[in-house]
Amino acid sequence: MSRVNSMDLALRARAEAVIPGGMYGHQSVALMPEGYPQFFARAEGAHLWDVDGNRYLDFMCGYGPNLFGYGHAAIDGAYIDQLRKGDAMTGPAAVMVEFAEALVGQVAHADWAMFCKNGSDANTMALMTARAHTGRKTVVLAHGAYHGAQPWSTPVPAGTTPDDRANQIFCEYNDVESLEKAVKQAGDDLAAIFASPIKHDVFVDQQLPAPEYAAAARRLCDQSGALLVVDDVRAGFRLARDCSWSLVDVKPDLSCWGKAIANGHPISALLGADVARKAASSIYVTGSYWFAAAAMAAGVETLKLIRETDYLEHTRRLGLALREGFAAAAARHGFSLRQTGPAELPLIMFDEDPGLKKGYAWCADMMRRGVYLHPWHNMFICQAMTDADIAGAVEAADGAFAALKAA
Ligand SMILES: Cc1ncc(COP(=O)(O)O)c(C=O)c1O
Structure with missing residues (x-):
């Protein structure tokens, strides 16, 4: 899966000169899997676009603020x-x-x-x-x-x-x-x-x-x-x-x-x-x-x-569907996940994963498939997500688990 990231790399190089460490704080991708974009161009509903135009279904929701969708009218x-x-x-x-x-x-x-x-x-x-x-x-x-x-x-x-x-x-x-x-x-x-x-x-x-x-x-x-x-x-x-x-x-x-x-x-x-x-x-x-x-x-x-609105019931239902879908896809490929906490705030860890190697590899692959996940911080479901978004994420997960098994 090739993915353009030249704009992101160019911005990181410029940032190194004018921002200490190139970026700081919780939104720095220094501890994220390799290849995660640092800079974004726009966001709408449940989706984000990085500066290279790659689109993601965003399960970080800005690290929490996005509850009703980015750009809610x-x-x-x-x-x-x-x-x-x-x-x-x-x-x-x-x-x-x-x-x-x-x-x-x-x-x-x-x-x-x-x-x-x-x-x-x-x-x-x-x-x-x-x-x-x-x-x-x-x-x-x-x-x-x-x-x-x-x-x-x-x-x-x-x-x-x-x-x-x-x-x-x-x-x-x-x-x-x-x-x-x-x-x-x-x-x-x-x-x-x-x-x-x-x-x-x-x-x-x-x-x-x-x-x-x-x-x-x-x-x-x-x-x-x-x-x-x-x-x-x-x-x-x-x-x-x-x-x-x-x-x-x-x-x-x-x-x-x-x-x-x-x-x-x-x-x-x-x-x-x-x-x-x-x-x-x-x-x-x-x-x-x-x-x-x-x-x-x-x-x-x-x-x-x-x-x-029924945002609470909606996010709970989608969170549960995501949890079930990921668990079933993982099991199909021989992986076992620990999905802990409330379904509206998903956290997904692999069993038997010292150093979070599986988690990092899987998240990186999901990112390349257009699903933005986090390997060690809880995530968020937002009201703008749909059943189709969750089904798409589960389908991507199936592919990413298969790839992880083959690796
Ligand atoms: C539980 C909790 N308390 C406090 C904070 C700090 O909030 P802020 O980053 O807006 O200062 C956060 C931020 O992630 C948080 O999750």
Whole structure:
């Protein structure tokens, strides 16, 4: 399968000169299989086109923001209308209140909303709110969980100091005993327990939250006066039309949102319960673009679609069809897959695959067949995907498994 990539290679060479490392952060393809395109020309619905014109069915969805399809007419229309009226102005537009009302109306634990730009901002605001609320320092987090890329949270500590990452105690996700031990270690200094809604750490199988783990986190916060934070930046509104821990019947005090809440337009949010309102209003947090109105208008339109369409049922159904199709195709060629976590957030790993060699080779072949997959990060199903898209991906998978077996 030949594939043109000369434009991509030329851009990478130019980028080497003017961008440190040629590219940085989570969208760098440095750790992706060889040949993955770095630069894209456009996106529409469920598809992406790289700068060389190759088209892909995109199971990364921008790493999460694309929930209703790239370039969604109603969402982008609302964005453009507000952009024409005013965006980053000297003060917020009325739509800020409208968006906060929509989120508070949608998320059961939330009584208020504050807006920012990235999921990292929302998590940092949650940390500050919890410390302001309790007057304490220590936070309990799960090993391997991602809460953003600020000095206190980045998984790669280059450029940070031990002080930046002080007052953190780690436990194992879904392990009640280890959570209790971490809370005990925090003693009377516990400000917050942070929880991912599911275990969606990179390189390892995903796990749904054990109801007893979520209940223990709630109980330990209630007993100590600490705040419970659910980081729904990645999974938010993809598993429920509410906070993802509504599925295990636990209400956090704070939840962090971003990515899909405005279908890719730049905005994130910290939502909170009344208990944390005073603390949230005491911290000083802001940014030049945090109050820009156009992304809020896009968010209002996105929330309308969350309320009024069957996107959740659709993405779940397609996710399950993809999972079944891939499992059957793999089995036909003698491979066994581990497809873990919720079907709407697929993660596909090969059994008996040290070094992820099979996964890398298979994903690279799928990419050449026009299906953009990720070998070690969970993926996303979007509302713009169709049954035909899933059938096409399964057919491509059949060919890629056959090729892998022959290799
Ligand atoms: C669970 C989770 N929290 C926080 C973040 C950080 O969000 P952002 O990249 O918008 O800062 C991410 C981003 O992938 C995430 O998945």
